[in-house]
Every structure is written in structure tokens, then in C-alpha cells.
Amino acid sequence: MVIGILKMDICLPHLHSLKDKRKVLKSLMAKLRQKFNISVAETGGQNKWQRSSISVVLTCNDSGFAHQVLEGVVREVENTIEGFLVKYEIEII
Template identity: 35%
Template structure:
């Protein structure tokens, strides 16, 4: 089972692309280290206070895939510098 989630996010107290990239790199690195996921910034690369993450998981069951995606989303939500505005799931 392949699960994919697209998370559109708003970043707080960011005043430059350099600050934004620092936050995005930090979050993507932590996601890759802690969970069995692939993650990338998909959109809004040139906008200071927005970003869109794509997170993918491959697992043998849908339940396990959902659990990994939910853990990744909770980790993003726990970061006070960022807020998830919208999430879209896809299942293959």
C-alpha cells in the first residue's frame, strides 16, 4: 500500500527565504530521521510564509501506512513555527 499526503502549511515569524528554508530543512530532516517516510517540499518555494510538503509511505497494509502518515503530521503540528492549513490524502 502506498500512501501520500500533501500538507499545505503557513510559517510564522518568517522574514526571508533563508529563514523559511532553515525551518523547512529542519522539519524534513526530522521527519526522515524519525519515521519511515519520504518527504519533499513540493510548492511555494519562493514564498516566505507558505510551504507545501509531500509525504509518502510504502507499507504492506493501509493501516500501517496511515499510522506512519499520522505520526508525521502530528510531528509537523507540534512545531510552533508552522501550521498545517490543508491536508490531502491519496492511496495507491
């Protein structure tokens, strides 16, 4: 069994409140869950309205497939958010 982990730091400079951020992230995470069948959660920056850390986890039988899916998640986030991806890290266990 292979476990794929993706950690992303996101900057959303157009947001002006935590309520705005929750709305954007809730929508983004629902879209990612539906499209990629992954587990996703905000794991940092909960009290900062323009920054967030999001973690994604998936399990499968093939490390290449896990890496491909997580790269797809990164591309989807980059194309979806009105902000930018500060950094990301993929780990395959």
C-alpha cells in the same frame, strides 16, 4: 504493496526571508525522515517565505499502517512548527 501519500500546506507567519524558511523546513524534513523513515520534499511555495507545500510518500504492505504513519507525521508537524497546518490530504493507493 501500498503507497501512502500525504500533502500538507503550511503557513509560517513568523518567517521574514526565504533563507529562514529553508532553514526551518530543512530541519523539519530531516526530523521527519529520521523519525518515520519516509520520503519528504517541498513541492510548492518555494518562492514564498511564509507558505510551503510539503509532500510525504511511504510504501508498506498494510494500508492501515500507512495511514497511521501519515497521521503521525501530521501530528509531528503540528507539534513542531512555529506556525500552523493550513490543510492536509492523505491518499492511500
